[in-house]
Amino acid sequence: MSHRIVRKRQIGEDVFWAEVEAPLIAAARRPGQFIILSIDSDYSERIPLTIAGADAGKGTIELIWQRVGKTTAELAALNEGDEIDNIAGPLGTPTHIDRFGVVVCVGGGIGNAPLLPIAMALKQMGNRVISILGARDKSRMILEDRFAEISDELIVCTDDGSHGRKALVTEPLKEVCSRDPTPDHAFVIGPTPMMKFCCEATRPFGVPTQVSLNTIMIDGTGMCGGCRVEVGGKAKFVCVDGPEFDGHQVNFDLMIKRLGAYKKLEQQAYEDYKQHKCRIGLHG
Amino acid sequence: MAVEWALPPVSSEESPVTQEERTQLLQELMPKHNAGGLKPKERLAIPPQDMPQQDPAVRRRNVNEVALGYTEEQARIEAMRCLQCRNAPCVEGCPVRINIRDFVGAIANGEFDKALEIIKQNSLLPAVCGRVCPQEVQCQEKCTVGLSLKDVGKAVSIGRLERFVADRNRSQGVVPAVAPATGKKVAIIGSGPGGIVAAADTRRAGHDVTVFEAFHKPGGVMVYGIPEFRLPKAIVRDEIETLRKMGVKIVTNFIVGRTRTIEQLMKKDGFDAVYIGVGAGLPSFMNIEGESLIGVYSANEYLTRANLMKAYDFGKGADTPIAVSKRVAVVGGGNVAMDAARTAVRLGAEKVYLIYRRTEAEMPARVEEVHHAKEEGVEFHLLQNPKRILGDAAGNVTAIECLRYELGEPDASGRRRPVAIQGSEFQMEVDTVIIAIGNLSNPLIRQTTPGLEFNKYGNIVVDDHCRTSMPGVFAGGDIVLGAATVILAMGQGRIAAAAINEYLAGKQAGAGE
Ligand SMILES: Cc1cc2nc3c(=O)[nH]c(=O)nc-3n(C[C@H](O)[C@H](O)[C@H](O)COP(=O)(O)OP(=O)(O)OC[C@H]3O[C@@H](n4cnc5c(N)ncnc54)[C@H](O)[C@@H]3O)c2cc1C
Ligand code: SF4
Ligand code: FES
Numbered sequence: 001m002s003h004r005i006v007r008k009r010q011i012g013e014d015v016f017w018a019e020v021e022a023p024l025i026a027a028a029r030r031p032g033q034f035i036i037l038s039i040d041s042d043y044s045e046r047i048p049l050t051i052a053g054a055d056a057g058k059g060t061i062e063l064i065w066q067r068v069g070k071t072t073a074e075l076a077a078l079n080e081g082d083e084i085d086n087i088a089g090p091l092g093t094p095t096h097i098d099r100f101g102v103v104v105c106v107g108g109g110i111g112n113a114p115l116l117p118i119a120m121a122l123k124q125m126g127n128r129v130i131s132i133l134g135a136r137d138k139s140r141m142i143l144e145d146r147f148a149e150i151s152d153e154l155i156v157c158t159d160d161g162s163h164g165r166k167a168l169v170t171e172p173l174k175e176v177c178s179r180d181p182t183p184d185h186a187f188v189i190g191p192t193p194m195m196k197f198c199c200e201a202t203r204p205f206g207v208p209t210q211v212s213l214n215t216i217m218i219d220g221t222g223m224c225g226g227c228r229v230e231v232g233g234k235a236k237f238v239c240v241d242g243p244e245f246d247g248h249q250v251n252f253d254l255m256i257k258r259l260g261a262y263k264k265l266e267q268q269a270y271e272d273y274k275q276h277k278c279r280i281g282l283h284g
Numbered sequence: 285m286a287v288e289w290a291l292p293p294v295s296s297e298e299s300p301v302t303q304e305e306r307t308q309l310l311q312e313l314m315p316k317h318n319a320g321g322l323k324p325k326e327r328l329a330i331p332p333q334d335m336p337q338q339d340p341a342v343r344r345r346n347v348n349e350v351a352l353g354y355t356e357e358q359a360r361i362e363a364m365r366c367l368q369c370r371n372a373p374c375v376e377g378c379p380v381r382i383n384i385r386d387f388v389g390a391i392a393n394g395e396f397d398k399a400l401e402i403i404k405q406n407s408l409l410p411a412v413c414g415r416v417c418p419q420e421v422q423c424q425e426k427c428t429v430g431l432s433l434k435d436v437g438k439a440v441s442i443g444r445l446e447r448f449v450a451d452r453n454r455s456q457g458v459v460p461a462v463a464p465a466t467g468k469k470v471a472i473i474g475s476g477p478g479g480i481v482a483a484a485d486t487r488r489a490g491h492d493v494t495v496f497e498a499f500h501k502p503g504g505v506m507v508y509g510i511p512e513f514r515l516p517k518a519i520v521r522d523e524i525e526t527l528r529k530m531g532v533k534i535v536t537n538f539i540v541g542r543t544r545t546i547e548q549l550m551k552k553d554g555f556d557a558v559y560i561g562v563g564a565g566l567p568s569f570m571n572i573e574g575e576s577l578i579g580v581y582s583a584n585e586y587l588t589r590a591n592l593m594k595a596y597d598f599g600k601g602a603d604t605p606i607a608v609s610k611r612v613a614v615v616g617g618g619n620v621a622m623d624a625a626r627t628a629v630r631l632g633a634e635k636v637y638l639i640y641r642r643t644e645a646e647m648p649a650r651v652e653e654v655h656h657a658k659e660e661g662v663e664f665h666l667l668q669n670p671k672r673i674l675g676d677a678a679g680n681v682t683a684i685e686c687l688r689y690e691l692g693e694p695d696a697s698g699r700r701r702p703v704a705i706q707g708s709e710f711q712m713e714v715d716t717v718i719i720a721i722g723n724l725s726n727p728l729i730r731q732t733t734p735g736l737e738f739n740k741y742g743n744i745v746v747d748d749h750c751r752t753s754m755p756g757v758f759a760g761g762d763i764v765l766g767a768a769t770v771i772l773a774m775g776q777g778r779i780a781a782a783a784i785n786e787y788l789a790g791k792q793a794g795a796g797e
Contacts, residue, residue: 024538024543024544025543028542028543028544038500041500041501046500085500086536086537087537088498088499088500088537088538088539088543089537089539089543090542090543091539091542218585218588218589219498219499219588220539221498221539221565221726221728222566222726222727222728223565223566223567223584223588223726224567224582224584224585224588225567225569225581225582225584225585226581226582226585228569228576229576230576235569235571235575235576240727240728251576254576254679257578257678257679258576258578258679260678260679
């Protein structure tokens with residue numbers, strides 16, 4: 001079954017949004033879950049992307065991705081009407097949505113995309129939702145308007161001050177945690193170092209902090225162990241045990257190292273792709 | 285259709301026997317054989333036929349199949365070694381009771397089609413089983429010829445003969461007949477060997493059959509685990525194609541338990557019966573220090589990257605990277621370990637060490653694969669086991685530390701238990717470690733199917749007919765047996781299909797029959 005791209009837009013510097021036909025996934029998905037896609041069946045890499053939204057009636061899901069490597073660049077080069085060969089999902093354990101009271105949702109960069117359905121669901125459950133969104137600069141800030149609709153309070157910041165406050169998200173996060181009452185729960189999704197520092201920020205306040213990890217993945221069903229991370233000293237598989245974990249238990253340093261495992265090879269593939277030049281083989 | 289995997293022998297064969305000598309031998313044997321007059325003694329004197337294979341030095345650098353298959357002459361000569369024993373002990377050794385004596389006899393007579401027909405009565409995937417079955421502990425272990433010559437390696441090469449007749453007929457693509465539609469729907473979960481057979485047999489009975497597969501390609505372990513050089517993917521693809529031609533629907537990227545649950549399939553989507561054949565699929569790690577370092581893989585991940593996503597073509601079209609390894613340690617002694625080690629060789633590793641805590645005699649891998657691995661330069665480190673994996677500041681593997689072992693008293697499995705020798709630690713410099721110590725069962729179905737009974741190992745509990753604790757739900761293969769074999773999975777697929785057909789016949793109470 002192929003998956004047609006119904007609509008597609010660029011929503012930020014190197015950030016793309018698409019609505020894609022996937023009726024079964026649209027019907028089954030819950031906040032916090034993701035899909036694995038590969039553009040064609042034989043040679044393409046399988047990459048995980050979080051489901052940013054879905055319309056079960058129309059049978060479509062929303063995907064948001066950042067152009068960082070060959071596969072995401074190829075995806076960005078597709079147009080409305082084009083098809084993606086394989087989309088498998090929904091994968092992962094859905095977010096535990098509850099009536100916590102006051103929740104703070106922290107999104108960094110592309111992490112705003114997976115955070116949105118969680119924030120929406122939290123709002124629907126009757127929580128008071130404080131959202132903190134961060135990005136490198138204005139051009140990379142995504143989904144701000146949609147967070148504005150569903151948040152009781154929205155704090156926006158950029159690294160360079162080109163939009164909102166000039167700050168890293170940890171700054172307002174610490175402020176919110178120092179308020180009375182202390183938030184009951186935090187949800188943080190973004191680049192791994194950002195999640196690490198947010199967890200360090202909430203820890204002294206004793207605010208339980210949920211993070212959503214984005215490791216390398218192959219099958220997404222627990223078969224390969226390539227997505228394993230250390231949580232509370234034990235190996236966990238992100239694709240089945242996660243993607244969400246208690247951020248205070250995650251060994252982020254190890255995870256950051258593992259994420260870099262293929263950096264050189266991936267960069268090579270991306271450079272080759274960009275230049276459309278003759279490819280260099282592994283064996284040289 | 286082009287038989288792309290049947291390459292001409294790239295190099296010398298193992299035996300110095302020439303084609304002319306073989307032709308001559310066959311001509312000598314023929315008149316006597318036709319007259320029904322080859323005596324057992326004469327048969328035992330016929331030299332066992334070696335299988336032509338790619339030269340080890342050449343095949344280290346390609347992913348093409350290693351063993352090239354018998355010629356017609358070799359097959360007939362080999363088949364004439366069979367004594368046509370009245371009690372046919374070989375059949376007892378076959379998990380699906382193929383009528384081995386008769387099919388081997390047919391080959392000796394040159395009746396190759398008949399031979400295939402006989403095999404197909406019990407096995408649907410002879411081209412696969414002829415290649416991957418551990419014959420030396422099944423049919424060939426029991427063979428009278430091997431026993432008489434006091435060497436199981438000299439038994440009639442039943443597997444090679446099976447492969448020969450299957451390959452000869454492969455391109456003909458005969459599609460089995462399908463009974464008139466019954467109006468009943470069957471869901472097959474997982475497209476491994478068990479699922480393929482269950483799908484074929486239920487479809488033949490006229491049911492509307494859909495196979496659901498989590499991966500983007502069907503075939504199970506036969507496509508993502510067992511490497512191309514041992515089982516060409518074209519063979520599996522043909523089997524899947526045959527299913528499609530029979531009218532079986534195959535839905536990929538469909539994860540039962542996530543995309544739909546079994547309950548939804550049965551209650552909402554109208555499936556009357558379900559076969560669960562999801563395999564083992566949860567890699568075991570050793571829980572030792574350093575297992576999260578960069579460069580440590582489960583064999584499943586390593587083989588999947590290489591096989592399914594063709595990482596060996598990275599940069600030449602494939603987008604999935606794999607570690608560029610110079611020195612690789614593979615831990616384990618089964619087929620999976622051999623496959624990982626031999627794949628590492630092909631990906632260009634200079635040194636590949638296979639670390640196993642017992643001795644070669646206890647290795648569960650097929651003898652032929654152990655032999656091939658050695659030929660290809662894999663270094664065996666026996667009676668050793670890793671204690672920890674060491675890495676550098678960036679988190680890359682730099683070495684593996686092992687302990688030496690000795691064999692102690694036999695354990696529950698009858699194999700002598702390896703015991704660590706205190707203080708025997710030593711280190712080997714490696715940049716990649718592949719863990720191939722087995723698979724547990726994947727918990728996804730268990731977590732999403734309340735009411736289905738599992739044992740303490742996480743395997744589905746079934747009766748002799750592969751019926752589970754839920755009415756209309758059947759199961760077989762590795763998810764029932766624990767990590768087992770292709771032929772056992774196939775056998776269970778067949779038993780389950782028979783039970784499903786019976787169950788559905790009862791359900792429709794005579795209608796349409
Ligand atoms: C590397 C390796 C080498 C081996 N070598 C040999 C050998 O030489 N000889 C031999 O006899 N045996 C060998 N085996 C074992 C043999 O492959 C297995 O015993 C056999 O394949 C099991 O078959 P199965 O029918 O249980 O399904 P599997 O082949 O395990 O396939 C199960 C399928 O189900 C799919 N699946 C899983 N979960 C779901 C879900 N929730 N929804 C949908 N689909 C799902 C999987 O993606 C997979 O495709 C080897 C195994 C490995 C890993
Ligand atoms: S046991 Fe060996 S010799 Fe006897 S019938 Fe079987 S294959 Fe032939
Ligand atoms: S992606 Fe393979 S186990 Fe998680």
